[in-house]
Amino acid sequence: MTIKRLLIALAALAYLGFLAVLGASYVIGLKQASTWPPAGEEIAGKDVPKVERNVQQLEKRMGGLLPRGLYIVIDTAENRLFLKNGDKVLREAVVSCGSGVVLEEPGGKKRSWVFDTPRGEFTVKSKITNPYWVKPDWAFIEEGEAIPRGMEDRIEAGTLGDYALGFGQGYFIHGTLYSRLLGRNVTHGCVRVGDEDLKYVFKAVSIGTKIYIY
């Protein structure tokens, strides 16, 4: 009976000790929270004008980094393209971006391709009307066909729609025959746009227009 009581007392003590430690950790946590997020350091009165000038200069420099005139923004997750001028959205289009699929070449060469739309800052490098597609090796490998030797066997007309905007490394913003797939990630890295939206964007932008793909 005494041993049982002793054990109960010990268990109660251990529990109270645990609660005390937990309580202490909460007090420390609350103390930390009261000074978070940390405020900036104090500035001496005489330094205030200098800091103000510095802030103004930094704001001006930041403003100078913003794109001037029209620019294109593409959200690869939502499959959306925005043609913008400053904060104003001039056109919003549902597009198709890269599928993220990896294609591995069978046989000896063992090359592989990742079908991602590249992310980053780009510029419009070319504007093409009635573009034709020069099929790269992966297009034949994907279809299980032999890679042709002659260039003429690689050319396919009509696939890219009426217009194409090149932004480097073989990537284009172009039209599509598969408008039902707009809004889904299905491409090999290019950005597919519906006919009307593509026409509007193509006519509005010029070579050098910034493209931000994220």
Place this chain on the structure above:
Amino acid sequence: MKRTAAIVALLAAGLAGPGWAGGADTAALAKKQSSLNAEYGLAKDSKFYFVFDVLGRRLELRVRGMALRTWPLQSMRFWGQPDFAGTVELVKKTALKAPERIVIKPGETEEAPAPAPAAKPEAPGTEAAPAEFDLEALELRDMPKRFELDFDNGLHVIIKARGGAASSFGTQLRDAWRWYVQMPLRNLFGREEGAGTSQLELVFDEEKDAQSIYWHFFDGIKGIIL
């Protein structure tokens, strides 16, 4: 005369008012300067970066000082004193079920590649609704709704959506134990060992918000926390 003096005094007070007079204001000015300095360092480059505005309760993806995407926070909680000086860099992204890329090896699989399900061209000008079937692709819907981010300064961030994936009773119980027992004890004993806890939990309204953060926050992305 008295009226003129009063007007002059009021005008002088009005002009002096917006200046950085008080201690709190100079601290805010100093903070603005350091955050602008840090952001300018990132915005000079063409790479994307993020800005986590704690007091403004929003997370933003930016480039060149321009916000590309804003995710408003539904709620936030933390343990320890996360250090926000300068820039931070994402070193690890962890999810229970991280999405995996689909690998196509022609000749080894029977299924056709991605565009096959609807590889039938529509008539020009057809306004069709977006397809809803599953594609062989890595899409936003495949991204996790709950995941963790580790930054180079030791900051650990948990991203989740309200309700959704974390709403099962078991998960809630495990979360509560971790947050209300494990974390405070780790914070207490970690401090003594010199390894202070620095953990943030950010909750977003929509599951899609959490998923798109997973999509856009790639390893190595830098950012600032205001």
